[in-house]
Amino acid sequence: MKIPRRMKPLVDEGLVDEILGQLKSGKEAQVYVVRCGDAIRCAKVYKEAHQRSFKQAVQYQEGRKVRGSRRARAMAQRTHYGQKEQETAWLHAEVDALYQLAAAGVRAPAPLGFVEGVLLMELIVDADGHPAPQLHELTLTSAQAREYHHRLLAEVVRMLCAGLIHGDLSEFNILVDAQGPVIIDLPQAVNAAANNSARAMLERDVANMTAYFGRFAPELLTTDYGQEIWALYRHGNLSPDIKLTGHVERSAIAADIEEVMRVIDDAREEAVARHARVSDALAMT
Secondary structure, eight states: OOOOGGGHHHHHTTSOSEEEEEEEEOSSEEEEEEEETTEEEEEEEEOOGGGOSSOOOHHHHTTOOOSSHHHHHHHHHTOHHHHHHHHHHHHHHHHHHHHHHHHHTOSSOOEEEEETTEEEEEOOBOTTSSBOOBGGGOOOOHHHHHHHHHHHHHHHHHHHHTTEEOSSOSGGGEEEETTEEEEOOOTTOEETTTOTTHHHHHHHHHHHHHHHHTTTOGGGGGOOHHHHHHHHHHTTOOOTTOOOOSOOOOOSSOOOHHHHHHHHHHHHHHHHHHHHHHHHHHHHO
16 A cells, blocks of 8 residues: 555654555544564554644643743744644654553553654554454443443553543543453543643543443443542542542532632722722822
């Protein structure tokens, strides 16, 4: 088949010997099955920024570390150089995340190299050696649904303990190999400690998993693992081997809305009075 433009440097440098076929085309990349010597791997070819349907939303980029103050300023000011650097940072985000997850023992494809917008990584296969199916392609028994739900929550916990949140987790970016679920597609991965939307994204990821597996095991729909995981994380009690219950204790004390509004009104009145005092003092000078 014709060599994609971004794949040519890998072929020219001998990193890829043969492109065996296209595996899938997603919202931010196309994935190919390739031969590297005697090994069969996959190559994720990221689309140009204007071709991607998954936008680089600010909420995903918040908290990501940028090397060099010049780069950070340029990205904040959205100069031409800054937009180029922002694109580079977006492309490297998944590579960095995969290395972090590999170190944390999370089930995700092993990264094998990144060259000019192409991520070379492990090909996840099923028991017969064929590319593993996506989770949404499977019909599960209630027992399988409960098991996979449990195992994926454990992966979410390991990710969070490593400081990361997937941010777009669903049945469409989970593969199932002979050993079970494998998490893929991480260019939007979020820094849990530095992103103001981290809690919302974590709870959304968990809710997506619960809703999907709840189709096969409805009893899962009454659980609340997202809030439990975040509460444990926020209080410094989360660990990879934590035993989750799926329930959180909610405060029995209802918020006193009138008291909250009274405090706000008092603060507003104090600010007005302070402004009046300053104005009077300036008028007397």
